[in-house]
Amino acid sequence: MSSRVRQWTRDNATELLLFVLWLGSLALGAVISPYFLSVQNLFDMTSQFMELGLMALAMTLVIILGQIDLSVASILALTGVVFGLLQEGGMHAGAAMLLALGLSAALGLFNGWLAVAFRLPALVVTLGTMALYRGAGQILLGDRSTYGFPLWFISVDFRYIPGTPVPYPLVIFCLFALVFFLLLHRTTFGRLVYAIGANQRACRFSGIHVDRIQVAVFTLSGLMAGAAGLMMSSRFASARWDMASGYELDVITTVVLGGTSIFGGRGTIAGTVLALFVIGTLRYAMGLANVLPQNQGVVIGLLLVMAVLLPELWARWRAHSFARAAEGGGLARVKVRERSL
């Protein structure tokens, strides 16, 4: 029994570490402000990083695939802008939402198609479309804001499941997290995402539609950025071309902190979700302590470097102590341990 616990611990080391980090950031928040640790506050806090979360879910798939999508924050903004302009022009906001979501998926599809059709690295393609989509938003809307959204659309973060302190952004995120968990860990599609990320060449030799999967994943990434754009427009009751500027790096940071390998082939939805709460809680706590957003980056950056470095050091230390144990005649013990690996 204890060996099974140990096995589980080893398999989920990243997630456990993140959970401990999350508890740590909660403790930090509690120390900073007496109001922090109220149930209502803890739930309300989440609304600040649910857009980040929606994008990070899809980005997890993108990065496991061995790719990157730098254009997500630009898609977020363009989706918000287009939604605002459509309903300003008299379209029903519901229809405008659907159209805007369709556009965001199309923008993601375009990213994937460019990368696949011209055999370009996604880094270059999305670096280009990052500027392209953002710029398109500015051309469409100019430097003003679009607002005047219907009442039912705005302030999603001030709506709760009746009788509970649970705000809707959290609910929406949890639903999507479940969908992505099932998609990645329970379907053939998810299996192929891992396989392509680990060895694209072998996948081609195995008769897998590598290109189709890649385009599909980028389309998903665009769609989730679009959903995040609508959520943010609702929260702010307006949309601008420059909203969520620089957000793409926060999204990538979240995914990588969650244990997804930037080289592809490895990562989990659980890791991304936990990392999202660590980063969100830390940022919120630091905000309470009046740490400027630009200085919060120091802590987040440090955390990321640590999160990447620690497992590496841990593995090295283990290898080292194995070697020492073997030299010292403790071979039998080492063998037992290795078998349980």
Add this chain to the structure above:
Amino acid sequence: MAQDARRQGILKARGLTKAFGGPPVLREVDFELFPGEVHAVVGENGAGKSTLLKLLTGVHEPDAGEIAIDGAPVAIPSPAAAQALGIAHIFQEPTLFPDLSVAENIFVGRLPVGERFPVVRWRAMRQEARALLDSIGARLSPEALVGTLSVAEQQLVEIAAALSQKARYVLMDEPTASLTPREVERLFRIIRDLKDRGAGIVFVNHRLEEVFAIADRVTVLRDGGKVGTWTVGEVSRDEVIRAMVGRELARWAKQEMDAERRRGGPAGEVLLEVENLGARGRFAGVSLHVRRGEIVALAGLVGAGRSEVAQAIFGIERFHTGTIRFKGKPVAFRSPREALAAGIAYLPEDRQHQGLILPFPVSGNITLSILGEISRSGWLLRRKEQAMAKEQVERLGVRTPGISTPVQHLSGGNQQKVLVGKLLVTRPEVLILDEPTRGVDVGAKAEIHRLIVELARQGIGVLMISSDLSEVLALADRVLVMRDGRLAGELDRAQATEEAVMRLAVGGAASA
């Protein structure tokens, strides 16, 4: 002999041994190079030719043995040390800087610098480079960028660089591998010229007609050991071929398998038929057929175009001429997916990069090509997957702690069996196996051989590419031999001897 008069400056190696983790790839090899001679080194793939060269040029250090020049022992710990001793290495594929000029490449690391000011004397360098190039009859501009030159021209640059270092020994690793006949002629003129200037030249090659055209002596390596050294005028081509192949082992394996093969019935109808297949610059005029229950071997040396033909059939590479028929119907697969769906499976030669997903468990690798069968509307059916993986693991005798063990923890032989299992679950009628036992230990090799025979007996048509002669002879009903992108001949099981195969593979007549 001419070189007997010039005994000074003999490069001599004794007892050279080298292993890379596994069994030694070179075992106690003695080697001698006189000034003013061309000394050819020949052997099958993996005989140790390149390793010998790399030990003499400081790319690797020997585990045992010594190297001496004029009787004085020398250490060659690095390519720079080799350079200092006057030993130059011309690689099979030139290793130059594509974005630097010809002159810079010739003098790289030794750019002539002015005495008063530490700046490069470009003009002097260009002049010297031109003189060097002229001396070997190479019409190249010293200012041309190396990246714009052909492989043959790049080789000339390497030779000029060797000359500029006043190299006394020039070691060439398959220098003619990617040259046209005319370029080979030019290279031979240069080699003769170098020889007249008193340089000792090692010429690694496996085209025997070229060896007999240029070399003074020939050393044969086999399985990492030296078989012997002969003066070219005193040995026949057939004797060299016999020395290159390991007869005893091959014959024994063949006899053992003969009994196994006889138990199978006669071959059935034609499954795969390839006619006059060609792809520009890679292979041409390849025709072959594989019957149900038959094992056809595609033999030949590395680079003869065998894998390219297999991959063209499987839909990975394009072909430009010819037709492929599968069970009588013309086919031209645009992707491996189509080939697999039709019933043709391909085992790639590089199992780590083209075959397996190393971090995936045994089960995930086995089911990768048939995820549709272990899922319902996109949902993975884990139990079905496990059952399917278990069935293959038991059928093939894969030794693994469990089906959830990542394949990267398995031995080469067991990885290969997993890969075979991955092909078998697609229920192929034709199996194309590309080097099925490369990097596999002896025990697993025998098991894989038995497995191939068993599969043929069950009615699968097998097309097997192999550089291992004993394997080809032991398993194949017919042997097709490729050379330089073309079929050099076909031998049936009775005719197929190691000499016959090797003769076709290295070329009978001096065609170059």
